[in-house]
Structure formats: C-alpha cells, structure tokens
Amino acid sequence: MADKTWGRLDPEDLPKFVEEAIPAIKRTGIKVLEMRSGYASLRMPLAGNENHIGTMYAGVLLTLAEVPGGALFLSTFDATKYVPIVKAVEVRFKRPATTDVTITAELTPEEGERIHQELGSRGKSEFVLECELKDVKGEVVALSRADYQIRKSD
Amino acid sequence: MADKTWGRLDPEDLPKFVEEAIPAIKRTGIKVLEMRSGYASLRMPLAGNENHIGTMYAGVLLTLAEVPGGALFLSTFDATKYVPIVKAVEVRFKRPATTDVTITAELTPEEGERIHQELGSRGKSEFVLECELKDVKGEVVALSRADYQIRKSD
Numbered sequence: 001m002a003d004k005t006w007g008r009l010d011p012e013d014l015p016k017f018v019e020e021a022i023p024a025i026k027r028t029g030i031k032v033l034e035m036r037s038g039y040a041s042l043r044m045p046l047a048g049n050e051n052h053i054g055t056m057y058a059g060v061l062l063t064l065a066e067v068p069g070g071a072l073f074l075s076t077f078d079a080t081k082y083v084p085i086v087k088a089v090e091v092r093f094k095r096p097a098t099t100d101v102t103i104t105a106e107l108t109p110e111e112g113e114r115i116h117q118e119l120g121s122r123g124k125s126e127f128v129l130e131c132e133l134k135d136v137k138g139e140v141v142a143l144s145r146a147d148y149q150i151r152k153s154d
Numbered sequence: 155m156a157d158k159t160w161g162r163l164d165p166e167d168l169p170k171f172v173e174e175a176i177p178a179i180k181r182t183g184i185k186v187l188e189m190r191s192g193y194a195s196l197r198m199p200l201a202g203n204e205n206h207i208g209t210m211y212a213g214v215l216l217t218l219a220e221v222p223g224g225a226l227f228l229s230t231f232d233a234t235k236y237v238p239i240v241k242a243v244e245v246r247f248k249r250p251a252t253t254d255v256t257i258t259a260e261l262t263p264e265e266g267e268r269i270h271q272e273l274g275s276r277g278k279s280e281f282v283l284e285c286e287l288k289d290v291k292g293e294v295v296a297l298s299r300a301d302y303q304i305r306k307s308d
Contacts, residue, residue: 024203024211027181052175058240059220060178063213086212090244 008080018042018071025067028060032071033102038112040071041104046097056097056141061133065091065144068105069129076112077150082119087126087147097133097141105129115150124151162234172196172225179221182214186225187256192266194225195258200251210251210295215287219245219298222259223283230266231304236273241280241301251287251295259283269304278305 009017015032019025029048033041044056044064051057066089073084107115111127118125126149133142163171169186173179183202187195198210198218205211220243227238261269265281272279280303287296 021206022204022211022213024182024205024214028178049178050176051178057176057178058243059176059213059217062216062220062243066213066216086247088244088246089212089216090242092242093240 009074011075014071014074018067018074025063028063030064030067035071035075037076038072038107038109039105040068040075041102042067042071043100043102045100053096054098056101058091058093061093061097061101061142062089062091064101064103064133065089065131065142065146068103068131069146069148072105072107072129073148073150076107077115077119081152082150083153085149085151087149088145089147090145091133092143093141094143095139095141097135099136101133101135101141103131103133103144105131119150119152124149126150163228165229168225168228172221172228179217182217184218184221189225189229191230192226192261192263193259194222194229195256196221196225197254197256199254207250208252210255212245212247215247215251215255215296216243216245218255218257218287219243219285219296219300222257222285223300223302226259226261226283227302227304230261231269231273235306236304237307239303239305241303243300244298245287246297247295248297249293249295251289253290255287255289255295257285257287257298259285273304273306278303280304 018032029045031043049060115125129146131144132140135141172186183199185197203214269279283300285298286294
C-alpha cells in the first residue's frame with residue numbers, strides 16, 4: 001500500500017497520472033479536461049466504450065462516476081501524507097448516452113476547509129460527490145453519488 | 155437499438171456473448187462460471203485490473219456488479235422479444251480485493267414467475283439483484299444492488 005509515486009508528481013503531471021496510472025482506466029480512453037484545487041472535470045469517449053446496441057456501456061459510466069474522487073483528491077490534498085478510499089458508488093441511469101460523456105466534481109471552499117481541518121485533527125475525513133453525467137448536448141444521462149474517505153497513509 | 159443477435163444465440167453460446175459482445179467488458183477478462191435459468195455466476199480476474207496499489211480497481215468491481223443482470227436476462231427470458239435495461243447500480247466497498255473476485259446472482263422461481271407474468275400482461279417488469287462480491291477465500295469485498303427493467307423490444 002506504499003506506492004507514493006503520485007505524491008511526488010508535479011501538478012502538471014497529475015492529469016496524465018489520472019488517465020494512465022490504472023490500466024483499467026487507461027483502457028477506457030478517459031481524458032481529464034481540467035484539474036485544480038477543489039475541481040475536476042473528465043470526459044469519457046463513446047468510441048471503444050459502446051455496448052452491443054451502440055450506446056455507452058453502463059459499466060464505463062460507473063467508472064466515470066468513480067474517477068473524479070481520486071482526481072479531486074490529487075489536485076486538492078497532500079498525496080505524500082494521505083490516501084483516498086472509495087467507500088461507495090451509486091449511479092442512476094437516466095437515458096442512453098449516444099455521445100462522449102463528461103462529469104464535473106467540485107468541493108466548495110468550506111467543504112475543502114472542513115476536510116483539511118479534520119485531516120489535521122483526526123487524520124481522516126469523509127466527503128461525498130454528487131454529480132451529473134452529461135452528453136455533448138448537456139443532457140443528463142446519469143446521476144452519481146460517490147462516498148470517499150481520505151486518511152493518513154501507512 | 156435493434157440488434158437482436160443475442161436473441162438468436164444458442165444457449166451454449168451465451169457465456170461467450172456475455173464475455174465478449176461488449177468491448178469494455180471483454181477488456182476486463184471477465185469469465186462466466188455458470189449461466190442457467192435464474193442463475194448466473196461470473197469471475198473477474200485481478201490480473202490486468204489492478205489499481206496503482208495492486209488491488210482490484212473499484213471501477214472494475216462496479217462493472218462486475220452490473221454484468222449479472224444482463225447474463226441472468228439472457229439465460230432466463232426471451233431475448234428475441236425483450237431487452238434488459240439497467241436503471242441503477244450501487245456498490246459499497248468493504249475491503250480491498252487482492253485476488254480474483256466472483257459474483258453470483260439468482261432469481262427465485264417465484265421472482266422469475268412474477269417477471270414472466272408481468273412481461274405477459276404489461277410488456278415490462280422490474281427486478282433487483284442484491285449480491286456479494288467475494289474474493290477467492292470467500293471474504294466479501296463489496297456489496298452490490300442493481301435495478302433492472304425488462305421490456306418489449308422495439
């Protein structure tokens with residue numbers, strides 16, 4: 001559990017880490033659109049991720065719902081001291097996705113401050129991301145909720 | 155939305171269809187252990203599906219939670235007349251998965267009969283699968299709940 005590689009990355013290398021460090025994520029072709037403190041947006045391509053009827057496969061949308069927590073963690077918290085853990089993911093599918101799909105996750109400054117304070121005082125903290133997954137026309141194809149914990153690394 | 159290929163498959167070809175028809179599923183290397191009416195069990199290999207710390211990546215476990223609904227549909231209902239739709243998936247992660255992971259989904263005869271009757275009378279029906287995802291020692295690594303609808307194909 002002690003690969004701290006990501007804790008030593010320069011900020012400009014973080015998107016590539018998110019896109020490529022985990023082979024199962026890399027295989028989807030997911031792209032980071034923007035990562036900064038408290039903010040991450042990502043795009044999942046339809047190409048290569050179709051189901052048997054040509055829309056985006058649900059399992060890929062589940063992955064797209066999971067990734068923002070790790071991306072936000074890396075762009076917001078000290079990855080040399082802490083690790084993120086996903087505790088739960090829920091996705092409700094609203095309509096078939098017939099194009100690339102984007103997700104944007106954000107922590108308010110107050111939420112970021114709460115987490116920083118809890119990490120300092122308790123060594124761990126939890127947060128929830130509720131996001132919309134949207135097609136290129138801005139239509140919501142799915143709604144997600146993901147629960148994460150951040151805690152001191154061993 | 156009209157690829158009815160799967161509706162014309164022989165029963166013995168269904169496992170290969172589940173494993174290979176959707177490229178994003180095929181890339182995971184998932185294997186069908188058993189498919190029969192009302193029953194499906196599948197195994198996700200750890201190899202190729204590790205995260206950056208060597209345990210199974212959460213997104214792959216999410217996919218493993220989604221697949222049984224389609225497999226059960228194919229082994230239980232008439233795929234020339236009906237299609238399955240996944241409405242929601244929820245996974246709660248319990249411990250890191252350090253081995254291959256299996257999932258088994260089952261419909262009771264009563265539940266299968268209810269669905270058959272509703273398909274006949276209303277042209278659609280819904281069912282829920284609540285499953286345990288287990289490592290090779292039988293330890294539960296995650297709990298899943300997935301909601302599906304079956305309805306007449308267009």
